[in-house]
Amino acid sequence: MCGIVGYIGNGNVYDVLIKGLQRLEYRGYDSAGIALLTPDNKINVYKTRGKVSALENFCRDKNTESRLGIAHTRWATHGEPTDNNAHPHYSEDGNLALVHNGTIENFKVLKDALQQHGVHFHTETDTEVLVQLIEFIKVQNSCSLLDAVREALKQVVGAYAMAVIDKNEPDQIIAARKSSPLVVGIGDDEMFLASDATPFVDHTKNVVYIDDEHIAIIRKGEPLRIVDFENKESKVSVKQLEWSISQLEKGGYPHFMLKEIFEQPETLRDCIRGRAVADQGKVILNGVLSNSEKFLNANRIIIVACGTSWHASLLGKSLIQQFCRIPVDVEYASEFRYSKPVITDKDVVIAVSQSGETADTLAAIQIARDKGAFVYGISNVVGSSIAREADSVLYTQAGPEISVASTKAMCSQMVIMALIALYYGQRKGLLDAKTRHEALAALHGLPKQIEDALPAMRETAQMLSPLYASAHSFFYLGRGHAFPLALEGALKLKEISYIHAEGYASGEMKHGPIALIEPEFPTFALAFNDALFPKVKSNIVEVQARRGPVIALANPGADLHVEHLWTIPSAWGPFNAFLALPAMQLFSYEMADYLGKDVDQPRNLAKSVTVE
Ligand code: M6R
Numbered sequence: 001m002c003g004i005v006g007y008i009g010n011g012n013v014y015d016v017l018i019k020g021l022q023r024l025e026y027r028g029y030d031s032a033g034i035a036l037l038t039p040d041n042k043i044n045v046y047k048t049r050g051k052v053s054a055l056e057n058f059c060r061d062k063n064t065e066s067r068l069g070i071a072h073t074r075w076a077t078h079g080e081p082t083d084n085n086a087h088p089h090y091s092e093d094g095n096l097a098l099v100h101n102g103t104i105e106n107f108k109v110l111k112d113a114l115q116q117h118g119v120h121f122h123t124e125t126d127t128e129v130l131v132q133l134i135e136f137i138k139v140q141n142s143c144s145l146l147d148a149v150r151e152a153l154k155q156v157v158g159a160y161a162m163a164v165i166d167k168n169e170p171d172q173i174i175a176a177r178k179s180s181p182l183v184v185g186i187g188d189d190e191m192f193l194a195s196d197a198t199p200f201v202d203h204t205k206n207v208v209y210i211d212d213e214h215i216a217i218i219r220k221g222e223p224l225r226i227v228d229f230e231n232k233e234s235k236v237s238v239k240q241l242e243w244s245i246s247q248l249e250k251g252g253y254p255h256f257m258l259k260e261i262f263e264q265p266e267t268l269r270d271c272i273r274g275r276a277v278a279d280q281g282k283v284i285l286n287g288v289l290s291n292s293e294k295f296l297n298a299n300r301i302i303i304v305a306c307g308t309s310w311h312a313s314l315l316g317k318s319l320i321q322q323f324c325r326i327p328v329d330v331e332y333a334s335e336f337r338y339s340k341p342v343i344t345d346k347d348v349v350i351a352v353s354q355s356g357e358t359a360d361t362l363a364a365i366q367i368a369r370d371k372g373a374f375v376y377g378i379s380n381v382v383g384s385s386i387a388r389e390a391d392s393v394l395y396t397q398a399g400p401e402i403s404v405a406s407t408k409a410m411c412s413q414m415v416i417m418a419l420i421a422l423y424y425g426q427r428k429g430l431l432d433a434k435t436r437h438e439a440l441a442a443l444h445g446l447p448k449q450i451e452d453a454l455p456a457m458r459e460t461a462q463m464l465s466p467l468y469a470s471a472h473s474f475f476y477l478g479r480g481h482a483f484p485l486a487l488e489g490a491l492k493l494k495e496i497s498y499i500h501a502e503g504y505a506s507g508e509m510k511h512g513p514i515a516l517i518e519p520e521f522p523t524f525a526l527a528f529n530d531a532l533f534p535k536v537k538s539n540i541v542e543v544q545a546r547r548g549p550v551i552a553l554a555n556p557g558a559d560l561h562v563e564h565l566w567t568i569p570s571a572w573g574p575f576n577a578f579l580a581l582p583a584m585q586l587f588s589y590e591m592a593d594y595l596g597k598d599v600d601q602p603r604n605l606a607k608s609v610t611v612e
Contacts, residue, residue, distance in 0.1 A: 031074045114132050120279060300346075357385050357386065396413055492584060514546065527554040
């Protein structure tokens with residue numbers, strides 16, 4: 001959701017910024033823009049609605065010579081995605097240009113006050129208020145850009161990452177953040193600024209994560225400085241990125257989503273390596289060892305998450321309850337934060353987020369901590385806000401996920417949930433050695449099982465997509481461990497193919513949804529070979545009795561008579577979910593691709609939802 005890039009160095013500023021914006025395209029956006037400080041200290045702003053490629057076309061005959069610059073992809077919040085509302089925004093006298101990610105909640109109050117002082121506004125955005133406010137303070141107080149930014153941010157309520165340049169103070173970018181990510185990359189005689197490290201990973205692996213309510217002062221030829229809003233210097237702590245360029249490229253696949261679906265065997269291997277020790281029948285979770293007592297003595301576990309991470313959490317609930325016998329609640333972070341939750345210091349909260357930047361999940365963590373609960377974070381992004389806000393963090397180690405639709409990240413979250421359940425089951429003495437050994441052997445077997453099954457799964461998905469692509473709606477049904485998967489299958493289908501889909505617990509069909517069944521309304525049923533199979537089979541028959549076509553995803557030998565019986569290999573108990581997941585992802589992928597949709601960047605969606 002919105003992306004920021006900045007660059008100071010001897011390279012071609014325009015090229016670095018455009019490449020950086022392309023790398024951030026995955027975050028989701030609807031317009032793009034760039035501000036370049038020319039060698040003679042003028043600021044040129046070029047911006048346009050649409051893709052970064054549209055911005056490149058727009059800039060083709062423009063002067064792009066520059067000594068530094070900032071750039072932005074905008075996901076519209078205040079004001080439509082027009083050329084004019086795109087960032088960067090100039091200040092009134094054109095001395096400053098600013099880009100911003102997030103929302104300024106009190107922008108109306110600030111705008112009214114500035115208008116009373118004669119400041120004119122030219123866009124519908126909340127962002128323009130920030131640049132006008134900074135300039136107003138700078139002029140009123142005859143102060144430096146840094147001091148004006150500090151003072152302005154003290155007046156701003158909301159979430160933001162921002163970067164501003166000033167033609168009267170050339171050779172510097174001032175950037176700040178609160179609840180929105182911002183990272184500085186430190187190269188040889190050059191510095192980068194971005195919403196995440198993807199824009200500069202091929203230039204440097206040295207990164208500095210800016211803390212909340214801190215300001216980065218990026219000056220040519222000087223070391224990076226970080227201060228808080230009171231101008232107190234902070235330590236600059238340089239971390240090493242472990243990403244490689246190949247993780248950010250499609251590697252021969254037509255889409256990142258397909259690549260990431262096929263990466264899941266590797267994701268599983270990376271995620272269990274050193275954690276699931278099969279020959280000893282043990283789970284080792286270093287990140288949580290020192291905090292185990294909190295979990296072991298917890299009255300209740302509350303898992304907070306959004307979207308796909310929420311679905312992985314539902315699977316976590318059934319695993320933790322099954323293996324650890326601790327009650328688990330799974331809450332949408334967006335609901336939890338406003339629900340006046342009853343939390344005590346005997347509760348443990350687990351916050352699950354691929355990006356580690358989801359605004360609602362971050363807010364939920366803050367509420368839980370304020371109430372004394374111990375918070376585990378499960379995140380895929382090292383150094384992310386959620387990873388830093390949590391008391392203890394477990395990384396999912398899935399590598400960068402570029403496609404907006406989350407695939408391998410969910411797989412890794414499910415593994416972490418399984419490991420937590422097995423670890424605490426083992427610590428509480430509730431899991432006998434035989435079950436532990438079986439579960440861990442099964443986990444180790446999954447990567448190869450999935451690797452072997454993926455090509456056939458894709459073929460089946462390719463065969464089915466033309467047959468079902470004209471459907472306007474789908475049901476996804478599942479029971480027990482399969483229920484979260486049904487929800488995820490439906491989410492994946494709607495987000496990338498734009499076909500309406502609802503996930504239901506199979507047993508709920510009779511309580512209303514079955515009224516919708518007719519020959520044009522297909523059902524995708526998950527029917528694993530477990531104790532609930534006879535029940536699921538009855539639910540399928542009920543759909544068929546209303547002439548609803550059924551695709552059933554089942555294990556070999558399933559006694560089912562449906563339009564399309566899709567057989568996938570069996571796994572140990574609840575781990576059937578790991579094989580069902582890629583099959584459903586591939587079904588959505590092939591449907592969306594068949595329909596010619598923008599698979600990796602579906603309309604209206606953002607990868608990292610940094611506003612509520
Ligand atoms: O980064 P997070 O895991 O916190 O993101 C949560 C959701 O926004 C995310 O899972 C979303 O639902 C994806 N588009 C699903 O594919």
